[in-house]
Amino acid sequence: MIAKRLGAALAGRSMWMKLKRKYDVDDGVYVLLMPEDDLELNEHALRHIDDLTAYRKARGVVILTDRAWVLENAGAYSDKILALDEVTEREIDNLLSFFELYAFTERLLVVSLTKPFGNKLHKTLGAQGVTKEDLVCLCIFLIRDWTETERGV
Amino acid sequence: MxxxxxxxxxxxxxxxxxxxxxxxxxxxxxxxxxxxxxxxxxxxxxxxxxxxxxxxxxxxxxxxxxxxxxxxxxxxxxxxxxxxxxxxxxxxxxxxxxxxxxxxxxxxxxxxxxLNFKIDESPPVMAYAAARTIRGNAAYRKLMQGMPEKSVLFIAPYTGTGDIYLIGLFFREYLRRNGISEYVFVVVSGACKKVAEMFGIWNIVVVKPAVADDMIHCRCFLREDWPVVVLNDGWLGEPSQWLRGYKGLHFEKVFRRFVFGFDDSVPFALPPKMDCREETDALFLKHGLKKGETVVLSPYSNTLFDLPGDLWRRIVEHCKGLGYAVCTNCAGASEKAIAGTEAVFFPLSLAKAFLDAAGYFIGVRSGLCDIISASSCKKIVLYEKDGFFYKCSSYAYFGLARMGLCGDATEIEYRDDIREGVFKEIKDALRPREVN
Structure with missing residues (x-):
């Protein structure tokens, strides 16, 4: 079992290294992995890309997804999207496997309430009025000064 | 951390x-x-x-x-x-x-x-992570070996005794609701074990902190549905930690909701009362303390702030002027008594009883404050004003009254420029009590 998982992680690493070289990730780029069909979650993520890049002083973001809606609509949300790459479900799983082995970078942000494995954000939704937008901004994008009253719709 | x-x-x-x-x-x-x-x-x-x-x-x-x-x-x-x-x-x-x-x-x-471990994609770092995973797998299997089929492994990975106290308040109900009768309860220090024992938790195993982390980490990597409950919100980078202090999600709330999945209707289950009169009397006799008229100072905290030494000395002088005996809770060789006071060590299991007998507690916020929160003593607890804890102040996150642990403490936020006001609040709170 461990060997199989390590194999997936190695494949994920290989994918990541190619991405790093292609987009010069180390020079201020964040990679958004968007593997979910959750429309509300995805919209919040796309709408806050500019907040993310401003807060992190980033050059821009690269989006990786296999979700049709994201591929068709993401470009309209921000001009900080440097690239929008379509990837397969298997590639997503391999990249997540590498991330589940260890959080090898802070530049990979997974737009999900359940992934990577062990992510408990889905359990926090609704507690004390916590919204998906809160979870995206605070817990996925780590915009520390986010408060719903100041930035929410 | x-x-x-x-x-x-x-x-x-x-x-x-x-x-x-x-x-x-x-x-x-x-x-x-x-x-x-x-x-x-x-x-x-x-x-x-x-x-x-x-x-x-x-x-x-x-x-x-x-x-x-x-x-x-x-x-x-x-x-x-x-x-x-x-x-x-x-x-x-x-x-x-x-x-x-x-x-x-x-x-x-x-x-x-x-100063942090520079995590990157390099082969040595990846190999290190893989080795930790393998260690975690071995540790898990060793701990669960011989346990009945539906046993659960609880892991309390943090050294904070206050965390264990909070866990204890909900633990019995969690077992009942989930039909758990067999378990292994893992902690990472002897002090944590002692606090867990106060609640009647059994089958407690103390492991090295890294071992606890390895097991948690391994479970995530293998995506195994192991019967493991991590008794901490947001450990090892789990993202819910960033909600701490947001929209009123204080210390007790995050444990209640995110660790145990309880709503606000679940009451605390305080640790069973124990008769500690003999041990308490022995300590009072040994250190020349006075029942109902002793102030216990607790100046040390692993995680929060320190009050300036001269302020402690003024507090000591004031207490003695009121006729109180004053002692400092010292848990190890590195913790020295405040000048003019007696150094006293009491085990955590005795803490509440000792403070009940003493009458007064003045301390910086620490895990000990959780453990004595139900004590009848007058509790004066100090927080660092402007001290951030994730999305709020230390007081907003760890305040005893806010957490529902006690409603009778005097909780004060301290900052150097308001020290005279803080000192006055402490003096006001220290009034002679009737000896019970």
Missing amino acids: DNRSREILRRKLTRLARRGLLRDKKILLFGASFFSREVKNCLSELGFAIDGVIDNDSRKIGIACMGMRVQRPEDALLPYDDGFVVLILSGGFYREMTRQLRLMGYSENRHVFV
């Missing part, structure tokens, strides 16, 4: 000190955070003090952090000055921070030192 990160921090700082890289330098901490205190404590043990704190977070600029005003990096570091050393402890942002400093002329490993 997880246990492994703490070990790495200490090792890196020790190495810097031994190489003379901090000598005669103006030391700045990059990041006014909960972790800053860890760095400051470690530097202090090595004989160094920090000269400033810088942060990019606009909310923190100008606030007090460990006795200093937080500054913007540009305001503190420009124009360029070779006499600065900047220490970074940020697993999540160290690359951005070093890049920002590099653009200002400060180079890594000369002016800028990263």
Whole structure:
């Protein structure tokens, strides 16, 4: 079992290294992995890309997804999207496997309430009025000064 | 901060000190955070003090952090000055921070030192992570070997005794609701074990902190549906930690809701009362203390702040002027009694009974405050004003009344410029009590 998982992680690493070289990730780029069909979650993520890049002083973001809606609509949300790459479900799983082995970078942000494995954000939704937008901004994008009253719709 | 990160921090700082890289330098901490205190404590043990704190977070600029005003990096570091050393402890942002400093002329490993483990995609780091996973798998199997089929492994990975106390308040109900009768309860220190025992938790195993982390980590990597319950919100980078302090999610709430999945209707299950009169009487006799007229000082905290020494001395003088006996709770050789007081050690299992007998408690917020929260003594608890804990102040997150642990404590936020007001509040709270 461990060997199989390590194999997936190695494949994920290989994918990541190619991405790093292609987009010069180390020079201020964040990679958004968007593997979910959750429309509300995805919209919040796309709408806050500019907040993310401003807060992190980033050059821009690269989006990786296999979700049709994201591929068709993401470009309209921000001009900080440097690239929008379509990837397969298997590639997503391999990249997540590498991330589940260890959080090898802070530049990979997974737009999900359940992934990577062990992510408990889905359990926090609704507690004390916590919204998906809160979870995206605070817990996925780590915009520390986010408060719903100041930035929410 | 997880246990492994703490070990790495200490090792890196020790190495810097031994190489003379901090000598005669103006030391700045990059990041006014909960972790800053860890760095400051470690530097202090090595004989160094920090000269400033810088942060990019606009909310923190100008606030007090460990006795200093937080500054913007540009305001503190420009124009360029070779006499600065900047220490970074940020697993999540160290690359951005070093890049920002590099653009200002400060180079890594000369002016800028990263104190966290520099995680990257390199083969050695990946191999290290794989080795930890394998260790975690072995540790899990060894712990669960021989246990009945539906047994559960509970892991309390943090050394804080206050966490264990909170866990204890909900643990029995969690077992009942989930039909759990067989379990292994893992903690990472003897003190945590003692607190767990207060609640009647059994089959407690003490493991090294790294082992606890390895098991949690392995489960995530293998995506195994192991019957493991991690008794902490947001451990090892799990993202729900960033909700701490947001929308009223204080210490008790995050454990109640995110660790145990309970709503507000579940009451606390306090630890069973124990008859500790004999042990308590022995301690009072040994240290010459007075029942109902003893003030117990608790100046030490692993995670929060320190009150200045001269203020403690004034408190001691005032208490003695009221005719009270005064002692300092000292849990180890490194914890010295405040001048003019008796050093007293009492085991955590005795803490509530001891404080019930003493009558008064004055301490900085620590896990001990959770453990004695149900004591009948007059409790005066101090917090660092402007101390940030994730999304709120330390008081907002750890306040005993707010958590519902007790409604009779005097809880005071301290900052140097309001010390006289704080001292007055303490004096007002210290009124002679009727001896029961």
